[in-house]
Amino acid sequence: MSFEISYDAILARFDDLVARKAIHYAPRSTVQLEDDGFALEFHISTSLSQKPQDGYPVCGHDDPTSEKPECFGLGSDIGNGDPGVLIEAIHKTHVLVFDKFCIFRPQLLLLTSDSYRRQREPLALDDLAVACTVMTCLNRPLFPIYNCGPIAGEQTA
Template identity: 40%
Template sequence: MGDVSEENLVTTFDKLVSEGVIVYGPSTSVNIEDEGYPMEFRICPALLTKPHTVGAANPAFNKSRKWGPGSDMYCPDERLILTQLNGTHDLALNLFCVDRPQLLILTLDSYRRQYESLDQDDFAVMLETLRRFPSMYVIFNCGEKGGCSRLHKHLQGLLGPPYAFNYLINAGEDKKKVPFQYFSRHLLPGFKEVSTSVLLEVYTELLSRCRKVLGLGVAESCPHNVIMWDDWIIVIPRRNGITQGASANAGGMLGSVWVTDQSAVEEWTRIGCANVLRELGVPS
């Protein structure tokens, strides 16, 4: 990854924000606890310009180059690309951000799709990113029901920790404390030393459990979320990407929800945050 460090990540990020390349603005936080589950809503009006659903257009970027043939992601400035990872992925700064900074990791094969499961190449770059940037966690939103808004296969790096991470991990065997079903594994000897092959084996096992609760066959695409943070991998089966206007990706399932205005928070609380998570995932 060359000289890409957390320090020069922020420097590059700030420069591109100042030039209007990266969409980023101030946010306010609203913290809520529902049925014991902690939620943090980050209200960021700048996200109004972000396409939130697959196929949604953005007039501000429609003339920008796409991230390769077959891609539905925009690259309006080559400086967004930080480096290439393992000859399989681009490491880039995300175009629409709430965190400072926020990473995007895209397959160089721009015909790869977000409804595909993760493979060994994906895990190799996930581990490399986590090792280089220990303040970040990595997420994957598999399919529209998993909360993705673009179909070009990609991962994201966000500033940790996920808001409800400790609550979810500390629930232990009492899984009913969490509104939705999830499968997790504490990786030993941790991200610094675990091999991609072992990580892929663990993921494959957890994904098979997702398929089982969703009633899906081995050959069917399985909507799910993956979160990697603090030597843990968490895999969440998903039934819906949105319910009654409330939506969440992998970060949102772990309590970190980004919205554009206060009315979205009010809608979540009207439905009940725990109820939203049950509908998006599989009730515990």
């Protein structure tokens, strides 16, 4: 299965979302180091300063009195404040969206359609198949990152 959106179209939509402040993106500085022959690269950007931290849920699901912004499913803690953030549903198991807090241009997220699955859960075969589909269809040198816990980016309550 492939989807019908081009990398150039994704870049144009990304730039529009940044201009409208629907997503946060700022140029980054890169620090390269080598430790015992192992190359390291740190990317530093102010775009992450807007990201909720310390386990505060993005969508307010834990507070019954709070106004709950729209999310990517009932179980999701990832806000969906702009319809332009959604790119495509893929394999009926995932959705491809723009990351709201970006270091790279563009930075995308693959979210499971089952919004109750969490990043700390092991990857399944369908997760890898969808990542391969996206990388193949966009025909660009991309790299997937798997956030698998609070230190890697997952918000915990």
